[in-house]
Amino acid sequence: MDGVGASQGRDQVDATVFRDTLARVPTPVTVVTSHVDRKPHGTTVSAFSSLSLDPPMILVSLDQRSDLLKIISDTGRFGVNVLAVGQQTLATAFARKGDDKFADVAWYMDHGAPRLAGKGQWLVCRTEQLITAGDHVIIIGLVEHADTHSFEPLLYRQRSYGTVTHMRS
Ligand SMILES: Cc1cc2nc3c(=O)[nH]c(=O)nc-3n(C[C@H](O)[C@H](O)[C@H](O)COP(=O)(O)O)c2cc1C
Secondary structure, eight states, X not given: OEEEOOOTTSOOOOHXXXXXXXXXXXXXXXXXXXXXXXEEEEEEEOOXXXXXXTTTEEEEEEETTOHHXXXXXXXXXXXXXXXXXXXXXXXXXXXXXXXXXXXXXXXXEETTEEEESSSXXXXXXXXXXXXXXXXXXXXXXEEEEEEOOOOOBOEEETTEEEOOOSSOO
């Protein structure tokens, strides 16, 4: 993994101010998935962003303690379920530790990654690069497949779920 330099000894924003500032920024809500021998694993991730058009790349950022990170590091492939409004129970279900998170969830394999049933959008990626940054690891994915359709995205802001209004879906 490439390293991004630590910032010890330099000016740093107060941790509470930092958290409160970022909490006011709305984020998408995704469930990032991978599998070991077809046993699926998934994690709720809001740190998801487009990165490059040519080649098509996205990034997600996972805590270094994430179990999903270990799996993606090994398999080099992952899926991104971009959740739709009404799927917040999935967001909650996948935001906990455990290897049984798919137990009561409808899913199927799609282009080699576990996809959640429902109205969410879908991307399948091959890992291009892992970059350690502070206590997280940025995963850069080359997008091999995407499935898009009109949908209302689930958003997360101020520790609660909502969606956009007054915008075309
Ligand atoms: C709305 C929401 C967004 C989250 N975003 C992230 C994220 O971007 N990166 C991350 O590592 N964890 C994020 N989490 C926390 C993980 O979902 C949680 O720590 C999970 O238990 C990790 O599971 P794992 O160890 O199986 O990967 C988020 C949780 C919630 C509720």
